Amino acid sequence: MKTVYERADVVPLLAEIFRELGYEGATLSRITERTGIGKGSLYHFFPGGKEEMAAAVLADVDGWFERAVYEPLRRDDAGAAIDAMWANVMDYFRSGSRICLVGAFALDETRQRFSPVIRDYFVRWIEALRQALVRAGCDEGAALAAAEEAVSGIQGALVLSRALDDKDMFRRTLDRLADRLAAAKLEG
Amino acid sequence: MKTVYERADVVPLLAEIFRELGYEGATLSRITERTGIGKGSLYHFFPGGKEEMAAAVLADVDGWFERAVYEPLRRDDAGAAIDAMWANVMDYFRSGSRICLVGAFALDETRQRFSPVIRDYFVRWIEALRQALVRAGCDEGAALAAAEEAVSGIQGALVLSRALDDKDMFRRTLDRLADRLAAAKLEG
DNA sequence: CGTCAATTGTACCGATCGGTACAATGCAAA
DNA sequence: TTTGCATTGTACCGATCGGTACAATTGACG
Known part of the structure; x- marks a missing residue:
């Protein structure tokens, strides 16, 4: 028995491991152990080794957010795109039980x-x-502050809901952030 | 030449290293290299090894917050204690250039x-x-939500200001969080 | 079927991992 | 000054680290 992968199949598996273990904690042996993919395959797909694996995962995550969140925010109806963002974020982070890899990498020397x-x-x-927000009629200065508050708030909710092991607090916090954003949209 | 330490001198040095490198990234060799403290001393003070070092650091951090933040919040004048909290948080995290070790540990398997x-x-x-907040006249339900929002918001500000390498965004975000808390205190 | 590049398993490398053993050194009290 | 204990530097341990080499195997195509 010999399963055959291609690079695109491997990246999501790696993503989950880097998320759970962090960059330093994700050792080659734990990667092969959890994915069942041998070193031969890994270094075939990622000749640059662990660093290239992490880079590929980051690019994959970045691409997903670009397509599912950023582009709609720039292009579509503002209200609908913002609603979709909150729904996507809630799903993507599995109500807080899945962390933001980019945020996690920002905290230690991996950055x-x-x-x-x-x-x-x-x-x-x-x-x-x-x-x-600006397209929705929000004041320029207020729009930046509100956007920062929302994105920062999501990261905080991830840290805290994980520390407390409390999915519900993630949902509550995201709801509150969504309300704040809606209020900012109107006030501007 | 032979510098002589005691356990209490070592803990803050370890704290800074765990903060910068994370639990897995803080290897014994990097610890000895950055602190100048040899393995002999480290295992003398912390016979349980790396795990005991991290536990000691966490206890130290916890103790500092208990004394400087939590106790005043429970005991002193509410308004003054909250003001002091924001000032202490701003100082402690060095305007966002120093991360929260507890929050960082919450993200990966170190948790x-x-x-x-x-x-x-x-x-x-x-x-x-x-x-x-309740002592300040805030409504019971609103007080919990406002408290969660503040603590979560601080963690988010740490992640984001570090990702953007922008101390000023940390200050701005903390100012905004403080305003929100002041508003919640009045509305209740 | 045979060909051939893509994919994979296995054995191996030097370096570093966390941890231990212990002798040498420092400091304080007698 | 001598004793005694806390502290420290050094050498060492087996295990694991990230990475390499390469032969065996696979699936797609002629």
């Missing part, structure tokens, strides 16, 4: 390896949300 | 080693802040 990608992920998120 | 301590740190923070 130094990937700082441009990490920064860009958040800059584009905030900017796309800000644009949507 | 499993220390989950009671991690949970307790946040539970007590939220509860102490909630009590202060």
Whole structure:
């Protein structure tokens, strides 16, 4: 028996491992152990080793948010795109039981390896949300502050709901953040 | 030349290293390298090895917050204690350039080693802040929500300001959180 | 069927991991 | 000054680290 993968199949598996163990904690042996994928395959798909694996995972995550969240925020009806963002975020992070890999990498020295990608992920998120708010009639200055508050709030909810092991607090916090954003949209 | 330490001198040095490198990233060799403290001393003070070092650091952090933040929130004038909390948080986290070790440990599998301590740190923070808000005349239900929002917001600000490498965004976010808390105190 | 590149399992590498053993050194009290 | 214990530096341990080499196997295509 010999399962045959391609690179695109491997990336989501790696993502889950990096999420749970962090960059340093995700050792090659734990990766092969949890995925059943041998070193031969891994280094075939990612000749750059662990660093390339993590980079591929980050690019995959970034691409998903770009397609599912940022683009709609920039392009579609502002109200609908913002509603979709909250729904997508709730699903993607599995009500707080799944963490944000980009946020996690930002906290320790791993940041130094990937700082441009990490920064860009958040800059584009905030900017796309800000644009949507402005399109919805929000004041320019208030829009930036509200966008920062929402994105920052999501990261905080992830940390706290995980620390408390409380999915419901994640849902509550996201609901509150959504209300705040809706209020900012109107006041502006 | 042979510098002589005692356990209490070592803990803050370890704290900074765990903060920067995370639990897995903080290897014994990097610890000795950055602190200049040899393995002999480390295992003399912490016979339980790396895990005991991290536990000691967590206990130290927890103790600091208990004394400087939680107790005043429970005991002193509510308004003054809340003001002091924001000032202390801003200082302690060095305007966002220093992360919250407890929050960082909550994100990856390190959480499993220390989950009671991690949970307790946040539970007590939220509860102490909630009590202060209630004493300030805030409605019971609104007080819990406002306390959660503040503590969660701080964690988010740490993640985001570090990802963006932007101290000023940390200050801005904390100012906004403080305003929100002041508003909640009045409305109730 | 045979061909051939893509994929995979296995054995192996030097370096580093967390941890231990113990002798040498420092400091305080007698 | 001598004793005694806390503290420290060094050498060492087996296990695991990330990474490499390469032969065996696979599936797609002629």
